[in-house]
Amino acid sequence: GIQVEQSPPDLILQEGANSTLRCNFSDSVNNLQWFHQNPWGQLINLFYIPSGTKQNGRLSATTVATERYSLLYISSSQTTDSGVYFCAEANSGNTPLVFGKGTRLSVIA
Amino acid sequence: DAMVIQNPRYQVTQFGKPVTLSCSQTLNHNVMYWYQQKSSQAPKLLFHYYDKDFNNEADTPDNFQSRRPNTSFCFLDIRSPGLGDAAMYLCATSREGGATQYFGPGTRLTVL
Numbered sequence: 001g002i003q004v005e006q007s008p009p010d011l012i013l014q015e016g017a018n019s020t021l022r023c024n025f026s027d028s029v030n031n032l033q034w035f036h037q038n039p040w041g042q043l044i045n046l047f048y049i050p051s052g053t054k055q056n057g058r059l060s061a062t063t064v065a066t067e068r069y070s071l072l073y074i075s076s077s078q079t080t081d082s083g084v085y086f087c088a089e090a091n092s093g094n095t096p097l098v099f100g101k102g103t104r105l106s107v108i109a
Numbered sequence: 110d111a112m113v114i115q116n117p118r119y120q121v122t123q124f125g126k127p128v129t130l131s132c133s134q135t136l137n138h139n140v141m142y143w144y145q146q147k148s149s150q151a152p153k154l155l156f157h158y159y160d161k162d163f164n165n166e167a168d169t170p171d172n173f174q175s176r177r178p179n180t181s182f183c184f185l186d187i188r189s190p191g192l193g194d195a196a197m198y199l200c201a202t203s204r205e206g207g208a209t210q211y212f213g214p215g216t217r218l219t220v221l
Contacts, residue, residue: 031207041197043152043212086151093207096142096166099151 002027004089006100013077013107021072021103023087029065031090033097034072038083046072046085077107112136113213115200121219122190130185130216132200140206141183143175144199146215152199158183159206187218195220 003026013019025032034046047054047061049070054061058077063070074081084104088097114133122128132141140159144152156165158177172194174186187194200213 033210035212041146041199041215041217043199043201043215045209045211048209090207093205096154096157097210099153101151 002089002091002098004087004098004100006085006087006103008103009101010104011106013105015077015079015107015109017077017107018073018075019077019105021074021085021087021105023070023072023089023100025068025070025087025089027068027089027091029063029068029089030092030095031097032063032070033088034061034070035086035088036081036083037086037102043086074105077105079107079109081105082107113200113202113211115198115213115216117216118214119217119219121221122187123221124191125189128187128190128218130187130198130200130218132183132185132213133181134200134202134211135181136202136204136211137180138202138204138211139180140203140208141177142201142203142210143183143185144201146197146199148196155185190218190220192220194218 005024051065058075060073084102086102088099116131142157143155146152155169177183197215199215201210203210
């Protein structure tokens with residue numbers, strides 16, 4: 001089956017720092033999504049990005065489908081960015097998303 | 110605001126006592142999903158509905174059932190909860206298969 005690997009597994013940042021989270025996947029991509037899970041457990045969709053680059057405020061994401069990876073950039077991090085970031089991928093519209101194990105981010109003031 | 114709502118947010122049940130979790134959506138999406146998430150793990154898909162078509166994941170235990178009486182509502186029934194079923198249960202929706210998924214806040218289930 002599809003393998004989704006995220007790195008790093010844990011990350012601690014000082015407030016204001018920038019970071020890059022990586023997602024590698026083993027199969028061709030039809031559907032790739034980045035989620036943020038806050039400390040209360042709510043999963044928020046950040047990006048739907050099977051290819052290309054998107055930006056939303058301090059966050060941006062790039063997926064290079066031919067090389068089977070996606071990157072999530074967080075700039076000027078804030079304490080509210082803390083939580084777990086998941087990448088999830090599917091190789092067709094009819095197959096379920098496969099989630100990576102996540103990157104746990106802690107932003108300290 | 111359009112959203113995905115889950116009730117209750119916290120559920121405590123006894124070992125073996127049936128429990129039902131509820132999910133409703135105002136997005137009018139065709140697809141509804143149920144995920145199980147255990148502590149420090151990724152969400153694991155249990156099943157999903159595309160309209161009325163039910164799709165069960167191969168490794169979802171028979172103890173877990175689901176109902177979707179209409180577009181807006183979907184229920185997760187756990188017939189005989191065991192201690193290993195304690196988890197966060199997440200409902201999600203998408204307009205179509207393969208589209209952006211929107212999650213509810215989850216129901217945290219405790220089994221005593």
